[in-house]
Amino acid sequence: MGNEEVSSPLFETKRAKGIVLYRLFAASIFVGICFIWVYRLSHIPKAGEDGRFGWIGLLGAELWFGFYWLVTQASRWNRIYRHTFKDRLSQRYENELPGVDIFVCTADPTIEPPMMVINTVLSVMAYDYPSEKLSVYLSDDGGSELTCYALLEAAEFAKHWIPYCKKYNVEPRSPAAYFASIASDSAGDFTLIKKLYKDMENKIKSAVKSGSISKEVQSKHKGFSQWGSYSTRRDHDTILQIVIDGRDPNARDVEGYGLPTLVYLAREKRPQYHHNFKAGAMNALIRVSSNISNGKIILNVDCDMYSNNSKAIREALCFLMDEEKGHEIAFVQFPQNFENVTKNELYSSTLRIIFEVELHGLDGYGGPPYVGTGCFHRRDALCGRKFSKGYKSEMKWENRKGEEISIPKLEESSKSLASCTFEESTQWGKEMGLKYGCPVEDVITGLSIQCRGWKSVYCNPTRKAYLGLAPTTLPQTLVQHKRWSEGDLQILVSKFRLFSPALYGHGKISLGLQLGYCIYCLWAPNCLPTLFYSILPSLYLLRGISLFPQISSPWFIPFAYVMIAKYTWSFGEFLWSGGTILGWWNDQRIWLYKRTSSYLFAFIDTILYYLGYSDSAFVITAKVADEDVSQRYEKEIMEFGASSPMFIILATVALLNLYCFAGFLKEAMTGKGIVEVYETMVLQILLCGVLIIINLPLYQALFLRKDNGKMPSSVAFKSMAFIAFSCICFKFLY
Numbered sequence: 001m002g003n004e005e006v007s008s009p010l011f012e013t014k015r016a017k018g019i020v021l022y023r024l025f026a027a028s029i030f031v032g033i034c035f036i037w038v039y040r041l042s043h044i045p046k047a048g049e050d051g052r053f054g055w056i057g058l059l060g061a062e063l064w065f066g067f068y069w070l071v072t073q074a075s076r077w078n079r080i081y082r083h084t085f086k087d088r089l090s091q092r093y094e095n096e097l098p099g100v101d102i103f104v105c106t107a108d109p110t111i112e113p114p115m116m117v118i119n120t121v122l123s124v125m126a127y128d129y130p131s132e133k134l135s136v137y138l139s140d141d142g143g144s145e146l147t148c149y150a151l152l153e154a155a156e157f158a159k160h161w162i163p164y165c166k167k168y169n170v171e172p173r174s175p176a177a178y179f180a181s182i183a184s185d186s187a188g189d190f191t192l193i194k195k196l197y198k199d200m201e202n203k204i205k206s207a208v209k210s211g212s213i214s215k216e217v218q219s220k221h222k223g224f225s226q227w228g229s230y231s232t233r234r235d236h237d238t239i240l241q242i243v244i245d246g247r248d249p250n251a252r253d254v255e256g257y258g259l260p261t262l263v264y265l266a267r268e269k270r271p272q273y274h275h276n277f278k279a280g281a282m283n284a285l286i287r288v289s290s291n292i293s294n295g296k297i298i299l300n301v302d303c304d305m306y307s308n309n310s311k312a313i314r315e316a317l318c319f320l321m322d323e324e325k326g327h328e329i330a331f332v333q334f335p336q337n338f339e340n341v342t343k344n345e346l347y348s349s350t351l352r353i354i355f356e357v358e359l360h361g362l363d364g365y366g367g368p369p370y371v372g373t374g375c376f377h378r379r380d381a382l383c384g385r386k387f388s389k390g391y392k393s394e395m396k397w398e399n400r401k402g403e404e405i406s407i408p409k410l411e412e413s414s415k416s417l418a419s420c421t422f423e424e425s426t427q428w429g430k431e432m433g434l435k436y437g438c439p440v441e442d443v444i445t446g447l448s449i450q451c452r453g454w455k456s457v458y459c460n461p462t463r464k465a466y467l468g469l470a471p472t473t474l475p476q477t478l479v480q481h482k483r484w485s486e487g488d489l490q491i492l493v494s495k496f497r498l499f500s501p502a503l504y505g506h507g508k509i510s511l512g513l514q515l516g517y518c519i520y521c522l523w524a525p526n527c528l529p530t531l532f533y534s535i536l537p538s539l540y541l542l543r544g545i546s547l548f549p550q551i552s553s554p555w556f557i558p559f560a561y562v563m564i565a566k567y568t569w570s571f572g573e574f575l576w577s578g579g580t581i582l583g584w585w586n587d588q589r590i591w592l593y594k595r596t597s598s599y600l601f602a603f604i605d606t607i608l609y610y611l612g613y614s615d616s617a618f619v620i621t622a623k624v625a626d627e628d629v630s631q632r633y634e635k636e637i638m639e640f641g642a643s644s645p646m647f648i649i650l651a652t653v654a655l656l657n658l659y660c661f662a663g664f665l666k667e668a669m670t671g672k673g674i675v676e677v678y679e680t681m682v683l684q685i686l687l688c689g690v691l692i693i694i695n696l697p698l699y700q701a702l703f704l705r706k707d708n709g710k711m712p713s714s715v716a717f718k719s720m721a722f723i724a725f726s727c728i729c730f731k732f733l734y
């Protein structure tokens with residue numbers, strides 16, 4: 001190996017093409033925004049004049065939108081793309097690759113079925129990586145015997161599955177996804193492995209169906225005795241079982257090769273101790289794993305996020321082990337991609353623009369946030385170590401010497417690390433591990449790592465590294481976004497303080513990155529201006545009062561330019577990120593729905609939280625759906641289903657616009673004449689019209705659909721009563 005080879009980097013970074021053109025374009029939009037501001041400020045109706053209230057409202061909204069648009073530029077101004085050289089990595093380090101501990105989190109056996117969980121586990125056990133250096137930990141906050149049983153079965157199946165994957169270079173390595181992707185192969189090995197999988201599936205499914213583990217199975221595995229003291233999932237001792245001990249010379253697959261270590265953990269839960277949701281689970285895993293395998297690298301995945309690219313560990317190591325820059329990097333984040341999205345992404349759940357555009361932008365300013373899954377951490381950075389220039393942590397593999405402790409002893413000593421009291425008066429949840437008290441434990445933890453001086457890297461290879469399950473109903477989508485926007489807002493205004501002098505004063509993270517975080521931290525406050533903009537102009541349309549420049553006025557130009565330019569860009573960006581035309585349209589609808597419902601509720605909840613009236617929780621997203629719900633999802637029919645207060649807002653805004661438009665049409669036909677009205681009110685008509693078109697599926701769900709996914713009629717009544725009341729007030733009183 002020549003010196004030249006050693007000095008060649010393990011990854012390279014490229015600036016996005018056409019960035020200068022983009023910057024010019026963005027500057028032109030900003031000029032347009034300034035003109036709009038000037039127009040609004042210089043034309044405020046005088047006190048007592050028609051439309052003064054609405055005008056000032058729109059002024060506020062436009063000031064906000066302009067400001068927020070500026071903030072979002074942080075994610076587009078300086079986009080970069082990474083490319084790795086995995087062959088160089090194996091040339092230099094193949095025999096010294098570090099140990100990797102993989103954490104899979106699950107929390108509820110009914111909405112996260114054991115079969116799904118073990119498919120994720122199997123996919124990460126079968127990584128293209130030396131098995132003896134891999135350890136997989138399953139954290140089960142559901143404390144479910146069924147999940148544990150499924151894991152025991154998976155351990156048996158893994159003995160066939162891992163060598164099969166390696167022999168045939170299988171991709172993806174989640175058995176369920178693999179068998180679904182392959183029509184049928186009559187080759188001997190394939191038939192055998194498929195049969196073994198089906199056998200395992202039948203056993204697990206029948207256990208799940210009966211809801212318990214048979215006495216016979218229980219007697220075979222001593223681990224089940226640990227459920228003896230179990231009363232509920234909120235009240236039990238630590239349950240820990242080393243299912244496979246990678247150091248055991250007898251733990252071999254069918255080809256005679258070593259197996260990865262596999263551990264089941266249900267940390268202790270007591271009603272009087274807050275368990276801190278996923279952050280609590282992760283911290284218990286960090287400690288338990290340090291006692292068992294102590295890998296230098298920690299990969300964290302959600303239980304639905306199976307590995308779709310068996311080279312992902314090697315991708316991540318190209319960054320972390322790079323001789324020149326590697327020592328600065330605390331974590332490597334992969335995008336979240338989803339297996340179950342339909343062609344036109346009905347609920348916009350691919351988060352396409354975030355993962356294909358924005359995180360590349362944040363990467364240009366110091367690194368993406370940690371988004372909770374598909375992320376490789378350097379263990380010491382995650383545990384609170386500060387970055388320092390001179391320090392180079394040794395990544396290379398060290399054989400665990402002198403660790404001839406027996407499994408029962410190792411299990412016993414690990415259990416105490418997962419007890420409720422262990423963290424009392426320690427820094428866990430504060431400066432060590434994942435932070436507590438925030439609904440987005442991931443983002444806040446990543447931010448604090450970056451504030452300790454570390455960088456992160458965004459790695460988005462063509463073959464997607466992880467595929468998970470996106471929510472398949474509108475309420476789930478909205479609830480998920482409520483959790484996210486609420487957590488992100490807390491980062492901005494709470495004790496964590498993105499802008500606190502302590503962080504900013506020391507210049508810990510760049511201004512670009514701070515603004516980048518603000519894109520998400522300011523999601524929630526968008527609710528008010530968006531509500532204003534989707535209600536006021538329509539109400540004024542009904543009253544015949546114009547709030548925008550006439551078509552013949554020169555002030556019309558900036559409005560037209562900003563709208564056309566911004567939406568053309570957004571459309572183009574969506575298409576070249578791989579989306580469809582209808583997908584973009586759906587994205588616009590969900591954008592509106594999130595802003596007017598999820599963000600509003602998050603905003604209100606955050607205020608209540610600070611006043612001490614509410615506690616933020618982690619509502620787990622369901623990963624299974626009823627048959628008819630899935631069918632409608634496949635056909636891209638929106639699922640409303642249960643009555644939710646969020647729907648009342650959506651329906652009210654939609655119906656209000658319909659009512660205003662109808663009222664205006666009637667007036668225009670009988671009164672002034674359509675041409676003249678059009679001349680003075682074109683932008684208001686357009687806005688109201690677009691709002692109606694985008695809401696078509698909602699009207700359908702309110703009035704036309706008969707299936708179970710329609711909007712409950714109670715929502716229709718409530719919102720109509722609300723509209724009738726407010727329209728009457730607005731028309732006659734104001």
Ligand SMILES: O=c1ccn([C@@H]2O[C@H](COP(=O)(O)OP(=O)(O)O[C@H]3O[C@H](CO)[C@@H](O)[C@H](O)[C@H]3O)[C@@H](O)[C@H]2O)c(=O)[nH]1
Pocket residue numbers: 105106107108112139141276277278281301302303304371372373439440441442480483484618619620621622
């Ligand atoms: O008390 C809990 C609650 C959740 N989880 C696990 O956390 C993961 C994420 O939960 P999910 O309901 O799927 O939430 P999502 O909104 O899809 O998750 C995203 O957002 C979360 C923060 O809001 C992050 O924790 C996740 O990693 C990220 O994928 C799942 O594996 C759960 O099993 C736990 O282990 N314990």
Ligand SMILES: [Mn+2]
Pocket residue numbers: 302304468469621
């Ligand atoms: Mn999820």
